[in-house]
Amino acid sequence: MSLSQHIFHFTILGALWGALVLSKSLEVTEKNEDKKEAKFSFMNYKLVDVIPKDQNQLKDLRTLESINVVGVDFWAEPAQVDQTISLSVEPEVYKTLENFLDQRNIQHNTKVTNLQELIDDEMKSILKEDLDDFGYRDPSLSYYDAKSYNRLNQITTHLREIQKQDDSQSMSISSIGTTFEGRPIEMVTLSRSEDSAKTDKPIIWMDCGIHSREWVSPSFCIFTIKELLAEGEAGLLRKFDFFIVPVANPDGYVYSWDVNRMWRKNRRTPAAMMLRSGDDQVSVEIQKTRRSLEVIDYNLDEELGIEGGFLSTEAETKFTKDNISLKQFWPGSVFPGFPQAPQSGGFPSWGGSGNQWSQSVQSNPKCTGVDPNRNFDIAWAKVGSSNSICQDTFHGPKAFSEAETVAIRDIILNTQTSGREFASFLSVHAYSQFWMSPYGFKKIRSSDYFDQSRVMKKAVEALRQVYGTSFQHGPINEVIYLASGSSVDWAYEKAGINYSYALELRDQGKYGFLLPVDQIEPTNTETYAGLKAMGWEIAKEYS
Numbered sequence: 446m447s448l449s450q451h452i453f454h455f456t457i458l459g460a461l462w463g464a465l466v467l468s469k470s471l472e473v474t475e476k477n478e479d480k481k482e483a484k485f486s487f488m489n490y491k492l493v494d495v496i497p498k499d500q501n502q503l504k505d506l507r508t509l510e511s512i513n514v515v516g517v518d519f520w521a522e523p524a525q526v527d528q529t530i531s532l533s534v535e536p537e538v539y540k541t542l543e544n545f546l547d548q549r550n551i552q553h554n555t556k557v558t559n560l561q562e563l564i565d566d567e568m569k570s571i572l573k574e575d576l577d578d579f580g581y582r583d584p585s586l587s588y589y590d591a592k593s594y595n596r597l598n599q600i601t602t603h604l605r606e607i608q609k610q611d612d613s614q615s616m617s618i619s620s621i622g623t624t625f626e627g628r629p630i631e632m633v634t635l636s637r638s639e640d641s642a643k644t645d646k647p648i649i650w651m652d653c654g655i656h657s658r659e660w661v662s663p664s665f666c667i668f669t670i671k672e673l674l675a676e677g678e679a680g681l682l683r684k685f686d687f688f689i690v691p692v693a694n695p696d697g698y699v700y701s702w703d704v705n706r707m708w709r710k711n712r713r714t715p716a717a718m719m720l721r722s723g724d725d726q727v728s729v730e731i732q733k734t735r736r737s738l739e740v741i742d743y744n745l746d747e748e749l750g751i752e753g754g755f756l757s758t759e760a761e762t763k764f765t766k767d768n769i770s771l772k773q774f775w776p777g778s779v780f781p782g783f784p785q786a787p788q789s790g791g792f793p794s795w796g797g798s799g800n801q802w803s804q805s806v807q808s809n810p811k812c813t814g815v816d817p818n819r820n821f822d823i824a825w826a827k828v829g830s831s832n833s834i835c836q837d838t839f840h841g842p843k844a845f846s847e848a849e850t851v852a853i854r855d856i857i858l859n860t861q862t863s864g865r866e867f868a869s870f871l872s873v874h875a876y877s878q879f880w881m882s883p884y885g886f887k888k889i890r891s892s893d894y895f896d897q898s899r900v901m902k903k904a905v906e907a908l909r910q911v912y913g914t915s916f917q918h919g920p921i922n923e924v925i926y927l928a929s930g931s932s933v934d935w936a937y938e939k940a941g942i943n944y945s946y947a948l949e950l951r952d953q954g955k956y957g958f959l960l961p962v963d964q965i966e967p968t969n970t971e972t973y974a975g976l977k978a979m980g981w982e983i984a985k986e987y988s
């Protein structure tokens with residue numbers, strides 16, 4: 446289908462809503478002003494553990510994931526035979542899924558029959574942790590609780606408290622970008638100030654929480670900041686500066702607390718994705734409210750123009766030239782794929798809420814946001830990422846279309862341009878207990894794998910020594926499967942940072958994203974031991 450046909454289809458759909466207005470008008474700059482969204486309920490959602498026993502079953506599960514069925518959320522990738530993965534399943538598609546698994550003799554076990562109960566339990570334990578032994582909050586204390594999960598405002602406040610208490614004045618906080626919802630993306634810089642040679646120190650990068658539901662990840666970044674400062678000159682700060690982004694996806698993080706505990710992506714709305722056509726900043730379209738199509742203004746640059754309601758040929762040419770693939774994010778093209786039509790090869794027709802036409806892209810709460818960790822300019826929009834905005838691995842309208850990824854790219858490249866070197870790049874996720882190196886986007890080992898592997902071994906061995914927790918290590922494509930557009934591949938391949946790693950912290954799936962609060966400190970302690978071992982191993986190259 447050509448672009449103009451897409452536009453045509455979109456226009457027809459818009460007309461059906463009876464609300465499409467085609468006019469040249471001033472750019473609308475107002476922000477979304479929706480009422481606060483009600484909490485998303487996981488009432489009667491199931492958690493199903495699935496164990497592929499051979500390559501065929503593994504392949505079937507991967508296909509199931511890749512065809513973007515509605516109502517099944519893969520909490521982990523189908524990676525290896527005999528490795529259990531958890532699927533979160535909408536009650537409406539539960540039977541269909543069971544049949545699917547039974548027909549293929551895929552072992553499965555429904556371990557949770559009401560996911561909402563687990564989420565409620567987690568919140569109860571967080572609130573309990575907030576209270577002192579007598580059941581009160583001490584107002585003189587920070588609300589940040591290292592033994593618990595913390596909201597974004599608790600984290601940002603706490604960072605400033607840490608900074609204030611740091612006599613060595615090694616810590617600074619800066620904003621490296623602004624999110625779609627207007628929040629700063631904050632970065633902590635740690636650099637021993639009494640050391641005159643400090644600007645020559647190589648830098649270790651660490652970002653946490655780029656996937657918002659992985660709550661233990663930001664907690665690890667903050668733990669690391671405090672430990673590094675406490676160790677001072679005796680620790681890794683003697684050898685390295687640190688750039689640490691504790692919450693790399695703040696909009697998603699807030700949303701995971703306020704609305705949907707299982708939110709992974711950022712919070713860009715579909716219409717906002719059409720707002721700009723790249724570096725030339727041409728507005729294409731804007732919606733006035735988050736999911737309302739009441740008023741749509743085409744707002745094209747003079748040189749582009751519209752012809753009878755459709756984009757002109759010049760516009761199409763220009764978008765092609767600028768490498769903007771409109772069809773990937775134009776709603777008209779998302780509709781046919783949502784819900785996913787049954788595929789050939791015996792895949793069943795899926796029921797569930799997504800199957801109703803009325804639940805359009807605009808009104809389905811899942812059809813918002815981009816996965817920042819599929820948005821980097823490395824094999825962008827290829828294997829292991831989704832074309833559909835309704836999916837958790839949506840790669841976005843183009844590489845680096847997102848504030849979160851641009852922020853990381855720019856601070857790294859600009860710092861390198863200023864003559865400084867990154868010794869390592871760590872992106873911290875949860876869960877699965879993996880320490881992984883490039884590549885994710887292709888099935889080969891990197892030419893630096895020997896060194897990458899040597900350092901990983903040191904890290905996971907030190908980590909294991911603390912509590913016996915075992916981490917698998919290796920290239921992403923071997924440990925999990927193929928995934929394109931990830932930060933670690935970009936950092937290694939495009940920014941040339943040799944020791945680029947993606948970490949997946951505890952656990953191995955028993956609790957998954959809902960890791961109990963009493964595991965936060967042990968998780969942080971052991972992972973920090975791994976980080977230190979990694980740092981000292983890399984430091985040998987700089988002595």
Ligand SMILES: [Zn+2]
Pocket residue numbers: 656659874875
């Ligand atoms: Zn993640």
